[in-house]
Amino acid sequence: MPKKRRPLSVRQSTEGRPQNRLLALLPDEDFHHLRPHLQTVPVRRTQVFHKAGERLRHVYFLNGGVCSLTTRLSHGAIVEAATIGDSGFVGIEAFLRDDAVSLSEAIMQVPDTDAERLSVKAFRRALAERPVLRTLLGRYLQVVIGQMMQTTACNVHHSVRERCVRWLLIAHDHMHRQNFTLSHAFLAEMLGASRPTVSAVAGQLQAAGLIRYSHGRVTVVDRTGLEAVSCDCYAAIRAHFDCLQPGRQANRTSSYAQEPPNCRQAHRP
Amino acid sequence: MPKKRRPLSVRQSTEGRPQNRLLALLPDEDFHHLRPHLQTVPVRRTQVFHKAGERLRHVYFLNGGVCSLTTRLSHGAIVEAATIGDSGFVGIEAFLRDDAVSLSEAIMQVPDTDAERLSVKAFRRALAERPVLRTLLGRYLQVVIGQMMQTTACNVHHSVRERCVRWLLIAHDHMHRQNFTLSHAFLAEMLGASRPTVSAVAGQLQAAGLIRYSHGRVTVVDRTGLEAVSCDCYAAIRAHFDCLQPGRQANRTSSYAQEPPNCRQAHRP
DNA sequence: GACGGACTGTCGTCCAGACGACAGTCCTAG
DNA sequence: CTAGGACTGTCGTCTGGACGACAGTCCGTC
Secondary structure, rough: OOOOOOOOOOEEOOOOOOHHHHHHHHOOHHHHHHHHEEEEEOOOOOOEEEEOOOOOEEEEEOOOOOEEEEOOOOOOEEEEEEEEEOOEEEHHHHHOOOOEOOEEEEEEOOOOOOEEEEEHHHHHHHHOOHHHHHHHHHHHHHHHHHHHHHHHHHHHHHOHHHHHHHHHHHHHHHHHOOEEEEEEHHHHHHOOOOHHHHHHOOOOOOHHHOEOOOOOOOOOHHHHHHHHOOOOOHHHHHHHHOOOOOOOOOOOOOHHHHOOOOOOOOOOO | OOOOOOOOOOEEEOOOOOOOHHHHOOHHHHHHHHHHEEEOOOOOOOOEEEEOOOOOOOEEEEEOOOEEEEOOOOOOOEEEEEEOOOEEEEOHHHOOOOOEEEEEEEEEEOOEEEEEEEEEEHHHHHHOOOOOHHHHHHEEEEEEEHHHHHHHHHHHHHHHHHHHHHHHHHHHHOOOOOOOOHHHHHHHHHHHOHHHHHHHHEEEEEEEEOOEOOOEEEEEEOOHHHHHOHHHHHHHHHHHHHOOOOHHHHHHHHHHHHHOOOOOOOOOO
16 A cells, blocks of 8 residues: 555546547547546556445546456455456446446556546446447457456466466556566466465566566566467457457557457467 | 257247246337347257357347356367356347457357347347347346456366356256256366366265266255355355346246345355 | 267376465665 | 565475376167
8 A cells, every 4th residue: 555645636638638548549529528527537556446346436547557357255365357458448337237336346456647537427428329439338348358258268277377477468568668566466366376476487587588577566578578478368368459449549659559450360370 | 969950940939028037027118129030049058159259140048058158268178257048148249349259159058948049230229229128238248247257266266166066056047957967078178177176076066965967967956055065156146147137036936036136245144 | 789979987196386484685764 | 874664585385186097887879
């Protein structure tokens, strides 16, 4: 838990397009329709957007960072089913029903950033009125579901090492930068692995020159190398994400845009 | 693979309500709107409704049985992320987008039954025109997502034994009967476990008097006992399903109706 | 009634990874 | 500059479960 919290600064989103890619993909008309209802709010590491059983009040279009969609077991352990970044939004349940009671717990995993917040009420109204928004978010939801399913299979069949690499690659995609904060303990929890195992794996990856790790900070050194040692699950999930942007995607510098969308085939050539 | 296949008998659904519970929950007006487009088709064990990457042609409202929503790994193994029964429909992707390309593989797991088939086109049109249908299926989708998330966590943290029990209980709920066909090998694959392990577990459960197993046929003998040895994941998933029926649910004899819906709290008292 | 196929029980062997423990290292607040 | 807290490296020990193999059992078909 952070010791000193910056004062919560909420501001109306009035300037140009936010960083969030879903919002960026909206046609002007639809975005302008939404804009009066958006508020830019700061988001902190370890922030919990919603817990299981809570009624959702807002959805959040992230402008950066990585958020984990998790399940909490009665035991207390939490396990990640999907990650949400600046190409998505938190509060998918609100897409599905009006009285959106969440079944999952959404925890901000990586760093401080901000998000465009929208009340569930305004969100639902916009969904009803704007078919383009509905279509776009429906596609995103499918991506999330795809990720969940892949994660389920990956968690069962692949080693902690492979799962670590998957997580790092996906986080890297979301972050659009080489290094970000992430402790072994956090990663272990998300993967349902033990901390010592993750530490050992991280050590190996570092020794192999693929990443650098130092006290809560990872640096992706050799992305291609990481991809080479990852299981196919990363490629599959990535392919889903690539399908979000029809044709060319927004003009961005990240590795996210390295390849053409390929929805039919999960494994890249 | 079955040796002798009955001829495919498609018939228009014109009589009363089908067994499928989602359809049963629709108000008359909405159901009548849908009815001309429904066809009752037979469904066989091991039937594959759709594979990953395929464009969906139809959605299927099952009238019985258990269908597994699975992910196929490049390795060839398949792992289940969620089960669909007569309280759901196959083809959830079609809820999310028009050009519904599936990301998952849906395989009929338990027995021969039939289903109400609806073309994706008619389905999408109905969704657009009938808000009640949209609401109902949106809720169902949330249930499926909840099940996926719980399964992800369960697969990581719980023993093969607990997962077996979870599967059997959910299948029992879907089947509304004590016994049904299911081989150890199938169950093992769904759980991502090895066949010998599942056999061993099944042996234990049988020795404990909870189930009877004989050559591809399980009988649930002591349901309460099974619930007692299950992990909380079953209860959590079950609670999601119970939320589908607002207030009282359809008049059925299954154990499905044993308890009042309780959405807020995953664990039953 | 015999045969082949499908399903189940069981037995070694082997290993990934859990779990607990503890020491070392870095970072930051005071 | 220092102390405390957070993070990481590593080491035993122990076990669930994978994997391969093979024999036994039931069932439907010829």
